[in-house]
Amino acid sequence: MIVTYPFSAVVGLDDLKLALALNAVSPRVGGVLVRGEKGTAKSTIVRALAAQLPSVDVVAGCRFACDPAAPDPGCPDGPHEAGPAGARRPAALVELPVGASEDRLVGSLDMERALTEGVKAFEPGLLAAAHRGVLYVDEVNLLHDHLVDLLLDAAALGTCYVERESVSVRHAARFLLVGTMNPEEGELRPQLLDRFGLTVEVRASRDPDERAEVVRRRLAFDAAPEEFAARWAAEEAALAERIARARARVPGVRLPDARLRQIAAVCAAFEVDGLRADLVTANAAIAHAAWHGRDEVTTEDVRAAARLSLPHRRRRDPFDAPGLDESLLDELLDQTDDDTPDDPTDGGPGVPPNGPPEDGPGPADEPGPGRSNGDGSEPPAGKPRDNAQDGANQSDHHQGSDNAGESDGEVAMVAAPYRVPLLEVPGIGEGVAGRRSRSRTAHGRATGSRRPSGRVRDLHLTATVLAAAPHQAARGRTGPGLVLRDDDLREVVREGREGNLVLFVVDASGSMAARKRMTAVKTAVLSLLLDAYQRRDKVGLVTFRGAGAETALPPTSSVEAGAARLRSLPTGGRTPLAAGLVRAAEVLRVERLRDPARRPLLVLVTDGRATAGGDVDRAAALLAGTASVVVDCESGPVRLGLAVRLASRLRARLVPLDAMADLGSVVRDHRKAV
Numbered sequence: 203m204i205v206t207y208p209f210s211a212v213v214g215l216d217d218l219k220l221a222l223a224l225n226a227v228s229p230r231v232g233g234v235l236v237r238g239e240k241g242t243a244k245s246t247i248v249r250a251l252a253a254q255l256p257s258v259d260v261v262a263g264c265r266f267a268c269d270p271a272a273p274d275p276g277c278p279d280g281p282h283e284a285g286p287a288g289a290r291r292p293a294a295l296v297e298l299p300v301g302a303s304e305d306r307l308v309g310s311l312d313m314e315r316a317l318t319e320g321v322k323a324f325e326p327g328l329l330a331a332a333h334r335g336v337l338y339v340d341e342v343n344l345l346h347d348h349l350v351d352l353l354l355d356a357a358a359l360g361t362c363y364v365e366r367e368s369v370s371v372r373h374a375a376r377f378l379l380v381g382t383m384n385p386e387e388g389e390l391r392p393q394l395l396d397r398f399g400l401t402v403e404v405r406a407s408r409d410p411d412e413r414a415e416v417v418r419r420r421l422a423f424d425a426a427p428e429e430f431a432a433r434w435a436a437e438e439a440a441l442a443e444r445i446a447r448a449r450a451r452v453p454g455v456r457l458p459d460a461r462l463r464q465i466a467a468v469c470a471a472f473e474v475d476g477l478r479a480d481l482v483t484a485n486a487a488i489a490h491a492a493w494h495g496r497d498e499v500t501t502e503d504v505r506a507a508a509r510l511s512l513p514h515r516r517r518r519d520p521f522d523a524p525g526l527d528e529s530l531l532d533e534l535l536d537q538t539d540d541d542t543p544d545d546p547t548d549g550g551p552g553v554p555p556n557g558p559p560e561d562g563p564g565p566a567d568e569p570g571p572g573r574s575n576g577d578g579s580e581p582p583a584g585k586p587r588d589n590a591q592d593g594a595n596q597s598d599h600h601q602g603s604d605n606a607g608e609s610d611g612e613v614a615m616v617a618a619p620y621r622v623p624l625l626e627v628p629g630i631g632e633g634v635a636g637r638r639s640r641s642r643t644a645h646g647r648a649t650g651s652r653r654p655s656g657r658v659r660d661l662h663l664t665a666t667v668l669a670a671a672p673h674q675a676a677r678g679r680t681g682p683g684l685v686l687r688d689d690d691l692r693e694v695v696r697e698g699r700e701g702n703l704v705l706f707v708v709d710a711s712g713s714m715a716a717r718k719r720m721t722a723v724k725t726a727v728l729s730l731l732l733d734a735y736q737r738r739d740k741v742g743l744v745t746f747r748g749a750g751a752e753t754a755l756p757p758t759s760s761v762e763a764g765a766a767r768l769r770s771l772p773t774g775g776r777t778p779l780a781a782g783l784v785r786a787a788e789v790l791r792v793e794r795l796r797d798p799a800r801r802p803l804l805v806l807v808t809d810g811r812a813t814a815g816g817d818v819d820r821a822a823a824l825l826a827g828t829a830s831v832v833v834d835c836e837s838g839p840v841r842l843g844l845a846v847r848l849a850s851r852l853r854a855r856l857v858p859l860d861a862m863a864d865l866g867s868v869v870r871d872h873r874k875a876v
């Protein structure tokens with residue numbers, strides 16, 4: 203048995219155990235996303251606890267885990283006779299590696315056999331293996347877009363559908379989706395985020411007592427491993443039994459109308475999208491009631507469910523980390539808790555509340571969205587989500603205390619981001635899938651055919667038939683199929699888009715520090731960052747001011763990190779432009795070693811002025827051959843055109859700062875018209 207999770211000192215472990223238990227109790231809860239920094243043993247804990255899922259009955263010999271009581275009528279291994287015969291096995295825990303191929307995930311049709319023997323040979327993928335079990339994705343935020351789409355389709359329909367050249371297979375694929383991620387490495391697409399029923403935040407414990415307890419366990423284990431394992435095994439057995447009991451109880455758990463309204467009120471107040479949040483919260487509350495041996499959902503169950511089901515759903519801006527204001531949740535629950543939790547008789551409206559709803563205008567039994575509020579405390583609505591406006595207000599506020607920007611270390615504010623023009627690396631790359639520059643990819647538009655280098659994955663049927671056709675007579679064709687030889691096979695050549703490394707080099711010196719200018723610069727960079735997030739780029743940030751240049755953000759997939767650095771970026775001092783270019787060249791050199799297929803795009807945000815250190819021409823030469831864009835920040839009636847000169851030296855595209863927003867919308871309109 204697994205006795206690993208007793209060895210991790212993790213804050214949020216109880217939440218994680220609860221979230222997994224609720225999923226084990228009711229599959230309708232819909233999976234868990236575990237967010238946490240490195241070194242929190244997220245995967246180990248998930249694996250250990252997923253082992254607690256109840257076993258499943260399956261049709262013997264079926265590779266698609268059909269339930270003998272109700273076999274999938276379309277099962278590729280079917281048809282099966284409905285009946286009791288079958289085998290019992292633990293629910294599957296299937297791990298989807300982030301770099302998996304499409305075939306690995308959905309399964310593959312053997313096109314060679316289809317063409318030469320006329321048989322439909324399907325090799326099931328991980329989705330088939332995960333049916334009625336758990337599909338586990340470690341580092342789910344790093345999953346390729348294409349796999350995410352396939353996963354979303356399967357999760358939404360509960361089936362896996364594979365089609366190649368008009369041969370198709372479909373089978374049931376219902377699974378609990380469990381993912382782990384380190385948010386520092388980039389966020390998840392909202393659609394995928396929404397697919398997880400619950401989220402849990404974990405981090406390594408800094409509490410000496412907790413850490414000591416873990417060390418104590420470890421020592422106990424080392425001293426007497428068998429005894430220790432036996433103790434935990436007993437605990438695990440008790441857990442498995444509790445899950446089984448709760449599962450049996452679920453169908454009988456009642457969700458009173460008052461609790462349902464409470465759920466609706468909480469979801470409305472937290473401004474979540476759609477009704478999915480309400481459904482998940484209701485199912486999780488029912489599971490929680492069953493878990494505690496109750497036959498009716500209480501406010502306590504709603505609270506426990508909402509804490510886990512809402513944090514990731516009220517997210518609007520990719521720069522907002524998920525989270526939930528728990529005091530607001532408590533406040534909302536108190537307001538809508540219109541009968542006493544320990545009242546056994548589904549409390550009529552006449553029952554006097556013995557709790558919180560004190561002297562106010564009586565118990566709130568209007569089914570309102572829970573916003574009205576009896577007494578002094580401030581209204582809960584509007585608490586979540588305030589970013590953009592906040593930024594704008596504060597920038598006004600700053601202007602009030604204006605005293606020119608020369609002083610060192612001022613922090614200019616950022617306004618609301620806008621859409622920017624597409625900046626791409628010329629030529630065709632071979633980097634990871636993304637949405638910026640042209641590249642040869644596995645999943646783009648078909649542009650031609652070629653001989654495969656290994657096994658054919660993506661058959662180009664026409665080209666294959668054309669290659670085989672001239673030889674049919676010579677090969678003595680008699681049967682129904684083509685006579686195919688290996689070297690007839692052709693695969694599709696596809697072109698799509700790749701993600702790039704977008705390295706921002708930003709002048710943060712005094713020459714830019716007239717504060718309005720710096721706000722415009724930061725807003726432009728923030729807009730570009732947002733764009734980079736949507737295009738699946740890596741981003742990095744080099745700034746230069748005062749004595750030299752600094753790598754404010756080493757290349758990362760976390761746009762949040764970039765946005766945070768940018769917001770707090772101080773400005774002022776002299777302008778060591780050359781130092782900025784040298785630093786950029788160094789960052790690119792290291793990154794080229796680390797991630798060679800990812801092509802860089804340098805975005806230099808400057809007015810071209812240099813008032814300190816180093817020869818700009820020589821520094822620019824270090825960047826020869828790098829695809830570059832110069833965002834020209836020069837303004838005012840008299841212009842020196844220094845950025846223009848720098849751009850021509852770098853062979854860079856020049857985009858005036860003030861034209862960025864306009865260019866973005868022009869490009870969009872142009873695309874619409876085409």
Ligand SMILES: [Zn+2]
Pocket residue numbers: 261264265266267268273274277278279280282
């Ligand atoms: Zn089957």
